[in-house]
Amino acid sequence: MKKGMKRFTIMLLAVSLGASLLSGCSSDNQKDGTNGKVKLELFANKPEAASTYKELIKKFEAENPNIDIELNLPPDADTVLKTRLTKNDMPDLMAIGGNATYGEVARAGALKDFSDSELVKKIQPVYIDMIGKLVGPEKKGIFGLPYVANAxxxxxxxxxxxxxxxxxxxxxxxxxxxxxxxxxxxxxxxxxxxxxxxxxxxxxxxxxxxxxxxxxxxxxxxxxxxxxxxxxxxxxxxxxxxxxxxxxxxxxxxxxxxxxxxxxxxxxxxxxxxxxxxxxxxxxxxxxxxxxxxxxxxxxxxxxxSGVDVLLSMSKDTKHPKEAMKFIEFMMDEDTAKTYIAEQSAFSTLKGVYQEDPIMEGIKANFANGAIASYPDYYxxxxxxxxxxxxxxxxxxxxxxxxxxxxxxxxxxxxx
Missing domain, CATH: 3.40.190.10 (Periplasmic binding protein-like II)
Known part of the structure; x- marks a missing residue:
C-alpha cells in the first residue's frame, strides 16, 4: 500500500510539474507572441513613415524569424510616451523625435545608455551634441542614437x-x-x-x-x-x-x-x-x-x-535587451538607412550616407559646409x-x- 501510494504521489508530482511547465510556456507565449517568439514593441512618432517602418520590419523579421516587431504609431506620441513613463510602462524600442520629450524621458533614467556602443562612432558628432543639449549637463550619457535628420x-x-x-x-x-x-x-x-x-x-x-x-x-x-x-x-x-x-x-x-x-x-x-x-x-x-x-x-x-527627426532608443528595463539591440543594429545598417531616407525625403545622420534626391540640391551645401542650426523650440x-x-x-x-x-x-x- 505504501509502495502504491508512493508511486501515485510521484505520478501526481510529475503531472503537476508538467502542467506548471506548460502553464509557464503558455504565459511566456502570451507575453512574447506565439510559437515562443520574442515580441518587441516599436513605439514610433511618425505616422507618415508607417509604410517604410512596415517594410523594414518585414525584412528584419525575415532575417530574425524568432523575433516579432509590433509597430505602435499613436496620435500625439509625445504625450503618450510621457504618460507611459509615469506608469513605468516604457516600450521596448523607440523611434522618436530628438526633442524636449526625449530629454525629459532620458533625464528620468528610463532609456539605455549607448555611450559604450560602437554605433555611436557611425554618427556625425553634431547630432550627438544636439541630443546631449536636450538632456542637459546633469545627466551624463548618450540615451538615443540620432538616426534621421530633417530640414x-x-x-x-x-x-x-x-x-x-x-x-x-x-x-x-x-x-x-x-x-x-x-x-x-x-x-x-x-x-x-x-x-x-x-x-x-x-x-x-x-x-x-x-x-x-x-x-x-x-x-x-x-x-x-x-x-x-x-x-x-x-x-x-x-x-x-x-x-x-x-x-x-x-x-x-x-x-x-x-x-x-x-x-x-x-x-x-x-x-x-x-x-x-x-x-x-x-x-x-x-x-x-x-x-x-x-x-x-x-x-x-x-x-x-536641421534637427534629429528620428532617434533610436530602447527601454533600460526591456526584458529582451539582446533582441532589441539586434533591431537597432539592423536599423543603423547603411543599406537600411539609405532605404529610410530615400522613401522619407530625409537626411541620414550616419557618416557617408547621403541624400541623393535632386529636389534637395538647394540645401546640400548647408550640410556640406555645416551651415546648420538646431530647432529653437526643441529647447x-x-x-x-x-x-x-x-x-x-x-x-x-x-x-x-x-x-x-x-x-x-x-x-x-x-x-x-
Whole structure:
C-alpha cells in the first residue's frame, strides 16, 4: 500500500510539474507572441513613415524569424510616451523625435545608455551634441542614437519660380520681393495651414534660429534674456509672412496644405522636407525645389534649421535587451538607412550616407559646409505648448501680450 501510494504521489508530482511547465510556456507565449517568439514593441512618432517602418520590419523579421516587431504609431506620441513613463510602462524600442520629450524621458533614467556602443562612432558628432543639449549637463550619457535628420525649409514650385522669373533668394529682402511678385501676379505666395498649430513652427524656428542667439535658453533660465527682449524681430517677420497667405490661413490643416500645394495653389510652402513625399503622392509630376528660409539680410549668417527627426532608443528595463539591440543594429545598417531616407525625403545622420534626391540640391551645401542650426523650440520647456501660443498670436496679432505670455509660460513650466 505504501509502495502504491508512493508511486501515485510521484505520478501526481510529475503531472503537476508538467502542467506548471506548460502553464509557464503558455504565459511566456502570451507575453512574447506565439510559437515562443520574442515580441518587441516599436513605439514610433511618425505616422507618415508607417509604410517604410512596415517594410523594414518585414525584412528584419525575415532575417530574425524568432523575433516579432509590433509597430505602435499613436496620435500625439509625445504625450503618450510621457504618460507611459509615469506608469513605468516604457516600450521596448523607440523611434522618436530628438526633442524636449526625449530629454525629459532620458533625464528620468528610463532609456539605455549607448555611450559604450560602437554605433555611436557611425554618427556625425553634431547630432550627438544636439541630443546631449536636450538632456542637459546633469545627466551624463548618450540615451538615443540620432538616426534621421530633417530640414526646415521653404519648398517651392520650380515652374512657378520660372514663370515669375525668380531664383531661390539669399536674403530676407529678396525673399519678400518674391512674395510681392507672386502677389502681383495673382498667385498665393505661401500656403498656410494654421488650423494645425504646429505648422506655424517651421517658419518660427527658421527665423528664431537665425535671429536669436543659440544660448537663449540658458540665458532665459538665468534671467538674462526674455522673449520680450530677444524675439521682437522674429514676431514682426512672422506677421509679414502672414500677409502673403491665402483667404483661409486658419481654416486649413497640414493635409489640406500638402494637397493644395501639390495642385499648384501657392508658389511656396513653409514646411520641412518631411512634407515632400505627401506632396508628390498628390502630384507625382510636380517640379519641386527647396531652400533654407533666409531670415536675415546677411547670407553668411543664414543657416538651415536641421534637427534629429528620428532617434533610436530602447527601454533600460526591456526584458529582451539582446533582441532589441539586434533591431537597432539592423536599423543603423547603411543599406537600411539609405532605404529610410530615400522613401522619407530625409537626411541620414550616419557618416557617408547621403541624400541623393535632386529636389534637395538647394540645401546640400548647408550640410556640406555645416551651415546648420538646431530647432529653437526643441529647447523650450516641454510643457510650454509653444505651437498653440504662436497660433493664438497669429490670430490675435497682439505682439506685446504674446511675448509677455511666452515668458510667463516658460517660467511657469520651469518653476513647477
Amino acid at each position: 526646415d525649409t521653404v519648398i517651392y514650385n520650380k515652374e512657378k519660380f520660372e514663370k515669375l522669373g525668380v531664383q531661390p533668394p539669399k536674403t530676407w529682402d529678396e525673399f519678400i520681393q518674391i512674395a510681392e511678385k507672386a502677389k502681383a501676379a495673382g498667385e498665393t505666395a505661401f500656403y498656410f495651414t494654421l488650423k494645425d498649430a504646429w505648422t506655424a513652427l517651421p517658419a518660427w524656428n527658421a527665423l528664431a534660429a537665425n535671429i536669436v542667439e543659440s544660448d537663449f535658453p540658458e540665458k532665459k533660465n538665468a534671467g538674462k534674456a526674455s522673449f520680450q527682449d530677444n524675439y521682437g524681430e522674429v514676431v514682426d517677420k512672422m506677421l509679414t509672412l502672414l500677409q502673403y497667405g491665402h483667404k483661409d490661413n486658419f481654416g486649413k490643416g497640414y493635409g489640406d496644405g500638402n494637397t493644395a500645394f501639390a495642385k499648384g495653389q501657392s508658389v511656396m510652402y513653409l514646411q520641412g522636407v518631411w512634407a515632400i513625399p505627401e506632396i508628390k503622392k498628390a502630384n507625382p509630376n510636380i517640379q519641386l525645389g527647396v531652400f533654407a528660409l533666409p531670415a536675415t539680410n546677411n547670407p553668411e549668417q543664414n543657416k538651415l534649421v 523650450y520647456p516641454a510643457g510650454m505648448q509653444a505651437a498653440n501660443l504662436v497660433q493664438e498670436f497669429l490670430i490675435k496679432k497682439d505682439k506685446e501680450k504674446f511675448l509677455k505670455k511666452m515668458d510667463a509660460e516658460w517660467d511657469k513650466v520651469q518653476n513647477r
